Amino acid sequence: MTSIDDPALAGHLQELRRGTVVVAALASLRTAGYGYALLETLGRSGFEVDANTLYPLLRRLEKQGLLTAEWNTQESRPRKFYRTSPAGEDVLTALRADWRALDAAISDLA
Template sequence: MNDDVLAGHLQELRRGTVVMAALATLTRPTYGYALLEELAASGFAVDGNTLYPLLRRLEKQGLLTSEWNTEESRPRKFYRCTAEGEALLTALLDEWQSLHTAIEGLR
């Protein structure tokens, strides 16, 4: 198998799951850079140029809230799932499991 072909398909797969990964992590307040690090440590590396626009989009959709923390030396914007975001995560994970089961049945 061509490594470039595999890399392209893996990128597509990850792009489709980054919302689930972000929502799953943001069940507790986290700022952007810490979210990048946590995702990478879990084996889900995401580029900042992908993550930050995603966070803004999810917030605009009412799936996340944000709040600035200015108590530390460096102000940071913390994100957290709303109830709607947690409901979406549950629905996406259910669908993910259903798709996994269906694909396993095809093998």
């Protein structure tokens, strides 16, 4: 049996989770949130994401038009809030459908 400490398994798990973070972020940001709060939300849901991974991802999704962003300067510390855009909703729907299809296909192999 392969141990969770096995470097090969760790690499495969990291690769598997890499794409799911996009789905998790788009789903979570249907309600506006800022980066640090998203890190905590994802962590509580079992998506341990490093800040050095999440912040570039948020910027990339914003640049792709999948997230909208605006600064909240009303608090003592300005924060950039993100929200899933209509285009992001469309991508999220497609990614979830593909995820379900892949899961079904893998289940059929077992």
